[in-house]
Amino acid sequence: MEDIRRVAVIGAGVMGASIAAHVANAGLPVVLLDIVAKDGDDRSAIARGAIDRMLKTEPAPFMSKAAAKLVTAGNIDDDLGLIADCDLIIEAVVERLDVKQALYERIDALRKPTSLVSSNTSTIPLARLVESQSAAFRRDFVITHFFNPPRYMRLLEVVGGADTRPDALDAVTAFADLVLGKSVVRCKDRPGFIANRLGIFWLAVGVAEAAERGLAVEDADALIGRPFGIPKTGIFALIDLVGLDLMPHVIGSMAGALAPDDLFHRVNRPVATVEAMIRAGYTGRKGKGGFYRLNRERGKVKEAVDLATGDYRPERPARVPAIEEAGRSMEALMRHPGQHGRYARAVMASTLAYAALLVGDASDEVDAIDEAMRLGYNWKEGPFELIDRIGVDRFAALIAEDGLPVAPILRIAAGRSFYRVEGGIRQVLGLDGQYRDLARPAGVIMLADVKRAGEPVLKNGSAALWDVGDGVACLEFTAKMNTLDPDVMDLIVQAVPVVAERFRALVIYNEGSNFSVGANLGLALFAANIAAWGEIEKLVAAGQEAFKALKYAPFPVVGAPSGMALGGGCEILLHCHAVQAHAETYMGLVEAGVGVVPGWGGCKEMLARWQATPKQPRGPMPGPMKVFEIVSTATVSKSAADAGDLLYLRPRDGITMNRYRLLADAKAMALRLAEDFATPVPPDYILPGPTGRTAMEMAVAQFARLGKATPHDIVVAGGLAEVLSGGETDLLQPLGEDDVLALERRVFMRLLRTPGTLARVEHMLETGKPLRN
Numbered sequence: 001m002e003d004i005r006r007v008a009v010i011g012a013g014v015m016g017a018s019i020a021a022h023v024a025n026a027g028l029p030v031v032l033l034d035i036v037a038k039d040g041d042d043r044s045a046i047a048r049g050a051i052d053r054m055l056k057t058e059p060a061p062f063m064s065k066a067a068a069k070l071v072t073a074g075n076i077d078d079d080l081g082l083i084a085d086c087d088l089i090i091e092a093v094v095e096r097l098d099v100k101q102a103l104y105e106r107i108d109a110l111r112k113p114t115s116l117v118s119s120n121t122s123t124i125p126l127a128r129l130v131e132s133q134s135a136a137f138r139r140d141f142v143i144t145h146f147f148n149p150p151r152y153m154r155l156l157e158v159v160g161g162a163d164t165r166p167d168a169l170d171a172v173t174a175f176a177d178l179v180l181g182k183s184v185v186r187c188k189d190r191p192g193f194i195a196n197r198l199g200i201f202w203l204a205v206g207v208a209e210a211a212e213r214g215l216a217v218e219d220a221d222a223l224i225g226r227p228f229g230i231p232k233t234g235i236f237a238l239i240d241l242v243g244l245d246l247m248p249h250v251i252g253s254m255a256g257a258l259a260p261d262d263l264f265h266r267v268n269r270p271v272a273t274v275e276a277m278i279r280a281g282y283t284g285r286k287g288k289g290g291f292y293r294l295n296r297e298r299g300k301v302k303e304a305v306d307l308a309t310g311d312y313r314p315e316r317p318a319r320v321p322a323i324e325e326a327g328r329s330m331e332a333l334m335r336h337p338g339q340h341g342r343y344a345r346a347v348m349a350s351t352l353a354y355a356a357l358l359v360g361d362a363s364d365e366v367d368a369i370d371e372a373m374r375l376g377y378n379w380k381e382g383p384f385e386l387i388d389r390i391g392v393d394r395f396a397a398l399i400a401e402d403g404l405p406v407a408p409i410l411r412i413a414a415g416r417s418f419y420r421v422e423g424g425i426r427q428v429l430g431l432d433g434q435y436r437d438l439a440r441p442a443g444v445i446m447l448a449d450v451k452r453a454g455e456p457v458l459k460n461g462s463a464a465l466w467d468v469g470d471g472v473a474c475l476e477f478t479a480k481m482n483t484l485d486p487d488v489m490d491l492i493v494q495a496v497p498v499v500a501e502r503f504r505a506l507v508i509y510n511e512g513s514n515f516s517v518g519a520n521l522g523l524a525l526f527a528a529n530i531a532a533w534g535e536i537e538k539l540v541a542a543g544q545e546a547f548k549a550l551k552y553a554p555f556p557v558v559g560a561p562s563g564m565a566l567g568g569g570c571e572i573l574l575h576c577h578a579v580q581a582h583a584e585t586y587m588g589l590v591e592a593g594v595g596v597v598p599g600w601g602g603c604k605e606m607l608a609r610w611q612a613t614p615k616q617p618r619g620p621m622p623g624p625m626k627v628f629e630i631v632s633t634a635t636v637s638k639s640a641a642d643a644g645d646l647l648y649l650r651p652r653d654g655i656t657m658n659r660y661r662l663l664a665d666a667k668a669m670a671l672r673l674a675e676d677f678a679t680p681v682p683p684d685y686i687l688p689g690p691t692g693r694t695a696m697e698m699a700v701a702q703f704a705r706l707g708k709a710t711p712h713d714i715v716v717a718g719g720l721a722e723v724l725s726g727g728e729t730d731l732l733q734p735l736g737e738d739d740v741l742a743l744e745r746r747v748f749m750r751l752l753r754t755p756g757t758l759a760r761v762e763h764m765l766e767t768g769k770p771l772r773n
Helices: 014-025 045-054 076-085 097-110 135-139 166-179 195-213 217-223 236-242 244-257 272-279 321-326 330-334 339-358 366-376 383-390 392-401 408-412 447-453 486-502 521-529 533-551 568-574 602-612 622-632 640-645 659-674 690-705 711-725 737-752 755-767
Strands: 007-010 030-034 071-075 088-091 116-119 141-146 155-160 183-187 292-295 301-305 312-314 419-422 425-429 435-437 463-467 472-477 505-508 557-559 563-566 578-582 585-588 654-656
Touching: 007 014, 007 076, 014 030, 014 045, 014 071, 014 141, 030 045, 030 076, 045 071, 071 076, 076 097, 088 097, 097 116, 097 135, 116 166, 135 141, 141 166, 155 166, 155 366, 166 183, 183 366, 195 217, 195 236, 195 244, 195 272, 195 339, 195 366, 217 236, 217 301, 217 321, 217 339, 236 244, 236 292, 244 272, 321 330, 321 339, 330 339, 330 383, 330 392, 339 366, 339 383, 339 392, 366 383, 366 425, 383 392, 383 419, 392 408, 425 447, 447 463, 447 472, 463 486, 472 486, 472 659, 486 505, 486 533, 505 659, 521 533, 521 755, 533 568, 533 737, 557 659, 563 568, 568 585, 568 602, 578 585, 578 640, 578 659, 585 640, 602 622, 602 711, 602 737, 622 690, 622 711, 654 659, 690 711, 711 737, 711 755, 737 755
Parallel strands: 007 030, 007 088, 030 071, 088 116, 116 141, 155 183, 472 505, 505 557, 557 578, 563 585, 578 654
Antiparallel strands: 141 155, 292 301, 301 312, 419 425, 425 435, 463 472
8 A cells, every 4th residue: 555655736726725734734745836826936926825825814724833834835837846756646726627637647747656646626527537548547546525624624535436446545545544634435436426415405405495485594594503413504604604606606517417317406496696696796704795794884783684685684593483392303393384394394304315315326325425414514413314313214204295206225224224233333224225334444443332332430420431441441521512510520539549440541532522611610600609609619629639630640641632622621631641632622721711710720730831841941930921821811722733832732742633543542642651650740839929920910911001901801810820920939939739729729719709700701601702801
């Protein structure tokens, strides 16, 4: 199998440049080429400009500024010879067959014999792309269809042709999985492959049906969002995000490529309002708005378009009583007699029916189609998992009532389900009518599989301890958004002696969207409202003791976060002996945003790291000042790489690109540490005392004068300065961990009693956003 160590991307548009950025995120050198610039002296200005723009783009294509240094800009006329050293050459130029074929001839003349070539197209069949190319080129050619933005979207559709050698497909799949962190779905060479074939159908029917039924876009998005496990963007907000102006092109391309009898043509109906919006220059979020917009002339009023008239009106909350009346039943919602139920049925019944028609066409595997929609469109469950929730027979009856075709796979599944669990192993139904085990790729461990096959070692309402094999235990948070509460602390305390007796190591990991968003603020606010200050202080002390128990456990503890690890979620990771983080981990001590200071040891751990790092000058002031800067501004890392720059992660911590491989990587790290593990030595803290506190407070006062700090920011920052400076200590009086923890606890409790902090906590719970009071 080919070893891909150097990549070229040809085409520095939005997709090509972002693909190059993500290759660089993985630590590989990449060449980015485009046509020669027409103006100026820099013939490579197009590719170079793309790199510069990406360094300023949000969300950022690069995980760190260091990654950008791995990208070499050039132009096709002068620098195409650079591909001779590349193992994979990705074409991402304009979607014109003649342009691509001419470029392939030039690539074939310069590339090395062992290299692979791919296209990012999703509109031109592979067979057409390579029809005039050499036999050697056809053997080495595949389609690698990335989803935008490539850094954040985990799905990669890979397509081989009739002449593509199997080991080329295997090499690209392994590279995408192990290096780029993608979940690879193999597709047939059919229009739109899987995710866009089904996703574009879903969007087209959603828009047409809403317009014809006179639905408000807010109501349509509410109906096609959370009731079906689909992001709250639903149909219309998603189109705004992707780009309203792109929809006619992708729909037109799909319509032109599909057979005349394809169900797509039945739902693809023009909507006059949408056509008028595009003519008027509405492109979605990237421009002046789309179905939703922010009217700056009226004081940034949020507005939504009326699909009947094309006029904008103030955006309003969705009014969809059918959702409440249907409860958790999708079938009840789709059979609801009102216009909202009829809309949900028209959109989702036809979309799921179309998904069933794709089995045997776009893919032979229902689980591949499910994976494509989960990762390509962020559906919580794939279409066949949704059909299972309704019931295969009930769903088939429902679509038959509507005159929709009942696909062969639905007849094969009659009386059964698409997925089942046998002997603790999840299985999926195939076109042959037989079930097969859903095997994970080699080296992948999923906690969901462990939980399906066995019982927890320990469990309560907010956490559980699992045996993940080879002498490693896994601590899982289970509360909503994986918040931390007394039950979590209790289970940690229980787990430490159990792991010490029965296991070699502990991994802290879960498969939620976020590792943990921190303490349960609702519980804290309730306790504050009834003046149960003693109970709150007990919780703070319990968290401090639980996290210390992990830090000084007689076995290695490895944190394995993904998504957000905020507040207490960050603090528990700071106490781990090592961290194996998913690349998309966003860590931060954000307590200042709700008016308190980190109370579970976050301050002491960050002080220890910044005082010991060679990044900072020695002495009692530089370390605390840097921690003060990070914590007072509630700085959250923009990636795991960025977390390393902030010292939320240390140089010895690891980063995993593929989310599915995180538990296996963390387990392997834990076993390595267990070979010669020794508990850490408690640190001493030399802190600057009142002088340092004054310096920190002066810095905040300057921000306040500039209008960058609010009155309560000054109060909170003053409390943080007290902790980080060591209170009334002086340079001749070293403090221990317990001294700093006592400061954290005292200041936390004092701030929590202030009206400004209680207002911040309440506002965060109500809106999910910090209050600037």
